[in-house]
Amino acid sequence: MLTSITNFFNVLHIWFRPTLVALFNPRLSWAIRWRTLLLQPTCLITYSLETIPYLFSRPFQVEHLPVWKDRSVRCLVFKTPSPTTGDKLRPLHIEIHGGAFIGGFPEGMAHFDDKVSRETGAVVVSITYRFAPEKTFPTAIDDVDDTIRWIKKHAADRWGADATLLTMSGVSAGGNLCLASTQQPDCHGASQTAVKAFVGFDSVVDLRLNPNDKPTPEGFPTTNPLAILVPLFDAYAAPARVKHIDDPRLSPILAKRETLPPRMLLTIAGMDILVAEQMELAERVNAEDVKNGQEPRVETMLVPGMMHGYIEIPDMLIPAGVKAKTMDAAIQFLNETHRIHGWTWDA
DSSP: OHHHHHHHHHHHHTTTTTHHHHHHOSSOHHHHHHHHHHHHHHHHHHHHHHHGGGGGGSSSSEEOOOOOSSSEEEEEOOOOOOOOTOOOOOEEEEEEEEESSSSOOOGGGGHHHHHHHHHHOOEEEEOOOOOOTTTTTHHHHHHHHHHHHHHHHHHHHOOEEEEEEEEEEETTHHHHHHHHHHTSSSGGGTTTTTTEEEEEOOOOOOOOOOOGHHHHTTTSSSSTTTGHHHHHHHTTGGGGGGTTTTTTTOGGGGGGGGGGGEEEEEEEEETTTTHHHHHHHHHHHEEEEETTTTTOOOEEEEEOOOOOTGGGGOGGGOOTTTTHHHHHHHHHHHHHHHHHOOOOOOO
């Protein structure tokens, strides 16, 4: 009962966080505070769409991981029952939600996480982190690094998951944090718990540029109805940009190829300011792989006509089958990775 009450107030705080931050955080500039308040109606609509479908029936368990002594991390855990796997450890998949580093819920990708669990047999743990504008770089990635380290340590005993067969996926800011997390020594290279594969959905990989300075693809709208909020969308990176201009934990596009997962799938919305940077990352890493006598590790899937974050938009608002095609490609990619490492799943 106490856990349910705690979870309720935790979720309620996230729902109304923009208002609370705007009214009660005097350390932030007025320019950021009034924009944060302006974001509140959008947050209520978005969070409603993400969470209401799971009020009475959900394919996950909500857990609060005691990562630190003084606070925990809210996460969703997906584990599809199977009578055939016995005590064998299952693959571990970590999902990180998007939200421009200023908000978001793990529920935003619950439809995909459930599909991963059902169709690959993996235990999926969808995590969150602290947000800007109160918490700027490197708070979010520090949170993610600590949480991943905790999950790896407890995966087997807590969920029957194998930390040595770890894959990750993330949307937008979540994709950034996934790739940034691979910079930790235990997440790449010869480490047993290195990330074996990554799936990105519209991942932000280059935060060296302000959003207004990013190149736009052909046919991109000339007006942006959210332009007034751009300083807020840049609140995570802006204060740290100059000092960390060469830091791959901020801009994974700078990561050395040997620190990146050996298999990567970047699904890219065609009408997005992030197209160029994702393609640049893929082309650079693949060229380096070929130069070193290896198979190119990065696959790209361009989805024409789609706007940023389409993977989280309700099906009724986008062309039929677009999301399903993207998710099916991701599932196939993860299953291929699992087979390489000796895991097969009969759904």
